[in-house]
Amino acid sequence: MTRDEQPIQADLILTGASQVVPFSDLPHGAVGEAVAEGTVRDGAVACRDGRIVFVGTAAACRREVELKDGGEEMDCAGQVILPGLIDAHTHLPFAGERAAEFRLRLAGKSYEEIAAAGGGILATVSATRAATDDELLIGCRTRMDRMLAFGVTTAEAKSGYGLSRDQELRLLRVVARAHDGHPLDLVPTLLAAHVLPPEFKDRRDAYVDLIIREIIPAAAREKLARFCDVFIEDGAFNAAEARAILMAARGAGMGLRVHVDQLTAGGGAELAAELGAASADHLEHVSREGMRALAAAGTVAVLLPAVDLFLRKTAYPPVAALLAAGVDVALATDCNPGSCMTENLPLAASLACLTTGLDTDDALAGITARAARSLRLEDRGTLELGSAADLAVFAVADRAAILYHFGINHCRTVVKNGKLVVRDGIPD
Numbered sequence: 049m050t051r052d053e054q055p056i057q058a059d060l061i062l063t064g065a066s067q068v069v070p071f072s073d074l075p076h077g078a079v080g081e082a083v084a085e086g087t088v089r090d091g092a093v094a095c096r097d098g099r100i101v102f103v104g105t106a107a108a109c110r111r112e113v114e115l116k117d118g119g120e121e122m123d124c125a126g127q128v129i130l131p132g133l134i135d136a137h138t139h140l141p142f143a144g145e146r147a148a149e150f151r152l153r154l155a156g157k158s159y160e161e162i163a164a165a166g167g168g169i170l171a172t173v174s175a176t177r178a179a180t181d182d183e184l185l186i187g188c189r190t191r192m193d194r195m196l197a198f199g200v201t202t203a204e205a206k207s208g209y210g211l212s213r214d215q216e217l218r219l220l221r222v223v224a225r226a227h228d229g230h231p232l233d234l235v236p237t238l239l240a241a242h243v244l245p246p247e248f249k250d251r252r253d254a255y256v257d258l259i260i261r262e263i264i265p266a267a268a269r270e271k272l273a274r275f276c277d278v279f280i281e282d283g284a285f286n287a288a289e290a291r292a293i294l295m296a297a298r299g300a301g302m303g304l305r306v307h308v309d310q311l312t313a314g315g316g317a318e319l320a321a322e323l324g325a326a327s328a329d330h331l332e333h334v335s336r337e338g339m340r341a342l343a344a345a346g347t348v349a350v351l352l353p354a355v356d357l358f359l360r361k362t363a364y365p366p367v368a369a370l371l372a373a374g375v376d377v378a379l380a381t382d383c384n385p386g387s388c389m390t391e392n393l394p395l396a397a398s399l400a401c402l403t404t405g406l407d408t409d410d411a412l413a414g415i416t417a418r419a420a421r422s423l424r425l426e427d428r429g430t431l432e433l434g435s436a437a438d439l440a441v442f443a444v445a446d447r448a449a450i451l452y453h454f455g456i457n458h459c460r461t462v463v464k465n466g467k468l469v470v471r472d473g474i475p476d
């Protein structure tokens with residue numbers, strides 16, 4: 049700042065951090081070097097009116113930034129400041145838990161066998177349909193509180209356990225209610241094409257038709273879903289059905305995300321790329337052509353490493369090849385009662401590192417900047433002037449320790465839209 053310039057006014061300053069990691073100006077594919085280069089040591093972040101107004105060293109902050117009357121300055125010595133974390137793939141609204149099924153799987157039954165015997169997703173569908181709106185809301189809020197404590201300030205939330213017009217719309221309305229008045233932002237996704245509902249067991253075409261002719265238009269009319277998703281897999285929906293549903297959703301103004309290539313290779317990534325999907329999720333069995341197509345289309349790969357662990361699968365997504373192909377890689381929990389019962393996003397990132405060899409800086413970008421990109425959110429996921437003042441502060445001196453010391457919560461402070469919402473590990 050020169051002598052004539054006015055100081056930057058701020059209402060919240062976080063300073064003295066051992067590292068501030070902005071994740072700005074990242075290249076496509078691998079980002080480890082760019083993240084390291086952009087990291088500010090002895091750093092500070094200042095916010096005003098819910099936006100970031102300064103990112104730099106603590107010394108520059110002292111020179112250039114002035115705390116407004118009534119503002120707050122927080123000493124972050126020995127801690128790391130990241131953008132608020134973003135969980136790009138969750139099945140947030142549901143009722144019932146499946147601990148008994150967890151034990152069956154440990155005893156040797158496969159996910160597919162349990163589903164074929166009436167368990168699996170359809171067990172959650174029954175419990176969800178039977179739950180009241182308020183019960184569903186409380187379930188969402190409880191999970192959101194846990195996510196926020198881990199430093200998550202934005203999460204995607206899919207429907208998909210209703211599987212009828214009224215039930216799917218009801219779940220999306222619950223998501224909207226859960227979002228209102230909670231510090232964590234939710235990005236709603238319509239996943240009516242999760243599995244075939246039991247009522248349509250021998251009438252696949254009729255259900256696909258219902259999604260296209262009734263559920264998508266109704267969700268669009270009420271502005272309940274920013275994205276539409278389809279589970280493309282044996283036992284769920286095939287590529288032709290997915291294409292019809294996704295094209296209808298695109299026509300109704302929704303962005304697209306798809307569950308693809310999880311249990312079998314099915315050309316799902318190619319379809320996601322062809323339709324211009326924002327994200328292709330899972331990708332354990334993605335093909336070479338699929339990777340090239342994702343990179344060319346700018347479709348973000350959302351990997352769900354905690355699912356592989358939870359399902360005891362050892363076919364991990366080919367992360368190194370995806371990055372080498374120039375694909376942007378995000379990581380998410382897939383929080384859901386059947387295949388991944390956790391809200392712990394940093395744990396999912398640790399597991400990505402441990403199972404695939406992903407670099408810790410690529411993993412941290414995967415739960416911040418890359419996750420934001422997969423949700424087409426341009427105002428968050430990085431620490432840049434004008435970005436949303438969403439911050440997560442971790443009690444570690446080096447950012448890699450967030451993932452290295454795994455399974456516990458290092459997050460002490462969370463800022464959402466410039467307001468302290470978690471202080472010293474306690475919701476404010």
Ligand SMILES: [Zn+2]
Nearest residue numbers: 137139307382
């Ligand atoms: Zn999922």
